[in-house]
Amino acid sequence: MTHTLQLALRRPHSHLTIATLTGDIDMHGAPVLRAQALEAIQQGPPHVVLDLTRVGFCDSSGLSALIGIWHAARAAGGSLSLAGAPDRLIRMLALTGVDSLLTVHATADDAVTAMTGS
Numbered sequence: 001m002t003h004t005l006q007l008a009l010r011r012p013h014s015h016l017t018i019a020t021l022t023g024d025i026d027m028h029g030a031p032v033l034r035a036q037a038l039e040a041i042q043q044g045p046p047h048v049v050l051d052l053t054r055v056g057f058c059d060s061s062g063l064s065a066l067i068g069i070w071h072a073a074r075a076a077g078g079s080l081s082l083a084g085a086p087d088r089l090i091r092m093l094a095l096t097g098v099d100s101l102l103t104v105h106a107t108a109d110d111a112v113t114a115m116t117g118s
Helices: 029-043 060-075 087-096 108-116
Strands: 006-013 016-025 047-058 079-083 103-105
Touching: 006 029, 006 108, 016 029, 016 060, 016 108, 029 047, 029 060, 047 060, 047 087, 047 108, 060 079, 060 087, 079 108, 103 108
Parallel strands: 016 047, 047 079, 079 103
Antiparallel strands: 006 016
16 A cells, blocks of 8 residues: 555546545645545546555544545535545444435445446
C-alpha cells in the first residue's frame, strides 16, 4: 500500500463514475480525494462509486471529505456509494451516523448493480 492517495476513474455506464482509490484518506490524501471527486462530479456524471478496497486508512479528515463529496453529488442530482470499505471505516461510519447517508457495498460491482439494476 502506498500512503499517497491515488485515484483512477472509469465510467462503466454513461451515468456512473467509479473512482478506485489506492492509499490513505488522511489529512494529506483527503484534499486530493475531495478535489478530484468534485471535479468528476462537475464533469458528470454525478453518480459516483468510491472503490475503497485498496485504502489502508481513513481518519476524520477523510470522513469529512466523504461527506463533502456526498453533498456535492446530491446537489448535482447524483449520489455517492462506497464499495469495499475497510472494517475500521465501516465502524467509523456507524459510530458517527454517516452510515445513514452513505450506502456501503461489498464490491464495486455490487454498487454498480444496485445503481443501474444490471
